[in-house]
Amino acid sequence: MIKLPEDVSQAPSLEIAADRLGQILGLQKPAPLDATQRALDNPLYARALLTARKMPAVLWQLLVAPETVNIAPLAGIERKPPPASNLQIMAKAAAATLKWGAEGLKHAEPWVIERRLAACSRCEFQTEAPDTLIYRGAKVVVGKDAKICEQCDCLTNTKAALAIEHCPAKDLANPELSRWQEPWVDTAKLSKWPWR
Numbered sequence: 001m002i003k004l005p006e007d008v009s010q011a012p013s014l015e016i017a018a019d020r021l022g023q024i025l026g027l028q029k030p031a032p033l034d035a036t037q038r039a040l041d042n043p044l045y046a047r048a049l050l051t052a053r054k055m056p057a058v059l060w061q062l063l064v065a066p067e068t069v070n071i072a073p074l075a076g077i078e079r080k081p082p083p084a085s086n087l088q089i090m091a092k093a094a095a096a097t098l099k100w101g102a103e104g105l106k107h108a109e110p111w112v113i114e115r116r117l118a119a120c121s122r123c124e125f126q127t128e129a130p131d132t133l134i135y136r137g138a139k140v141v142v143g144k145d146a147k148i149c150e151q152c153d154c155l156t157n158t159k160a161a162l163a164i165e166h167c168p169a170k171d172l173a174n175p176e177l178s179r180w181q182e183p184w185v186d187t188a189k190l191s192k193w194p195w196r
């Protein structure tokens with residue numbers, strides 16, 4: 001059975017575990033802390049992540065939107081029903097996944113997304129996504145013309161669609177606002193996504 005290597009599961013801190021998990025997954029940077037914690041708490045999710053190592057698009061989706069991925073086949077539990085004793089664990093894991101998705105991945109309102117994307121399209125920091133492993137996977141999911149924000153390395157169309165996201169750059173005319181015309185927050189203090 002695939003499981004997290006001990007240097008990840010027994011790492012002295014979440015940050016070190018994230019660093020090691022990122023290396024194992026070929027992310028070229030630490031895995032997101034949320035995903036690392038989830039992998040440590042949920043063996044099915046960890047197994048799905050490890051199985052998806054060679055499938056960049058699926059891996060990326062597992063990291064940023066796990067509620068959209070059916071982890072059962074990736075975790076190898078589709079053909080063989082789990083023992084009854086595991087059902088509770090699975091139900092708990094599924095509930096945790098749903099809760100995480102509901103709290104962390106709410107979509108922004110369509111008019112907000114439109115306003116944000118319009119700002120990105122005028123912004124000098126928006127550029128073509130580089131041809132690296134994680135962005136290659138992302139392009140499969142969000143389209144080959146995927147663009148990134150050079151300020152945070154986020155995919156702009158994905159970033160703009162998430163309610164909790166923030167534009168990291170201040171508006172030139174009003175430093176209280178971001179370039180999305182929303183209250184500016186210090187995104188350097190946030191660390192939720194794999195591309196930050």
Ligand code: SF4
Nearest residue numbers: 120123149167169179
């Ligand atoms: S998120 Fe902000 S800084 Fe980044 S490309 Fe969009 S407008 Fe520019």
